[in-house]
């Protein structure tokens with residue numbers, strides 16, 4: 517492979533930088549184990565693109581960080597990115613700020629449903645969806661994904677039944693799907709959308725991973741499928757996963773329906789949430805305008821890490837199944853054929869192997885016996901983690 521201008525192999529010490537992923541005290545409290553090699557939360561260990569660092573430096577050198585208006589150039593950067601990468605023509609008025617996709621989903625739950633309503637999610641799925649629904653007093657309704665021919669698919673018959681229930685008001689779609697790595701096809705999204713629209717269920721499409729797509733797959737923004745889909749949906753996007761700027765807390769909600777959009781803005785206004793902070797705005801513009809080449813190289817590197825993980829497990833024990841990764845940098849690995857109790861598997865990886873993965877059970881009952889890896893790190897860290905995990909599994913099988 518041609519040498520990249522960026523060195524994704526570089527190990528950068530993130531301890532003592534208040535990184536959630538690498539903070540030993542935080543992990544000890546959260547996972548109960550100490551000194552873990554972290555391949556868990558969806559956060560990358562790579563240096564940010566130079567173009568982003570230069571833009572931030574230039575703004576920092578100005579030296580004044582007062583109240584900020586959101587410039588047109590911020591919206592233009594977002595509009596151009598989605599047009600160029602995803603063929604989606606956004607209008608400026610549809611783009612609203614949120615200080616994160618999870619907060620955005622929380623606002624949407626509060627604004628567009630009532631306590632006691634049903635909200636559909638598709639487990640195994642990003643666990644804050646269920647947490648946000650429950651913490652707002654709504655009911656989690658699970659339209660569980662099914663495995664067919666080693667691939668996760670949606671269960672449309674079950675979805676129909678659940679959408680028909682009059683209390684069902686929202687469906688939170690994860691597209692691409694974290695953690696199973698699916699990039700939903702236009703056919704699948706169309707089927708889902710028709711069922712939701714027929715039953716007046718508003719689709720909240722979390723597309724935070726939309727730029728992390730591997731060859732052979734294409735992200736279809738849900739709202740591009742038809743005018744009707746656009747009018748009956750809200751899409752959450754952000755540059756945070758793509759360019760590893762989650763710490764800057766800047767994301768966007770796209771609402772083509774004027775009535776829904778006005779309501780969102782009015783309610784966010786009551787919380788005094790209006791626009792991005794200056795650093796988040798500068799970063800958003802810089803990455804969307806100037807860092808596409810970095811992203812292309814990143815995707816190649818992530819794919820190499822994924823192929824390495826796959827071949828490592830195939831060589832170690834073919835009973836460990838690595839699901840195909842269509843998008844995200846979070847492969848989903850099935851350990852169930854090893855016959856180890858899921859809790860013991862997680863303990864073995866964390867306590868004996870000293871590696872921190874996300875236990876599949878966190879993403880719902882159907883995730884038990886699986887583990888989610890985060891491969892957005894130098895290959896040497898992946899190698900180290902895999903050696904630790906397989907050594908721990910060997911030791912536990914000899915007990």
Ligand SMILES: Cc1ncc(COP(=O)(O)O)c(C=O)c1O
Pocket residue numbers: 558615616617618619642690694722724725754756762767
């Ligand atoms: C599907 C999904 N949505 C949202 C988030 C987090 O969004 P934010 O940090 O903007 O709240 C993540 C992070 O992993 C995610 O995977």
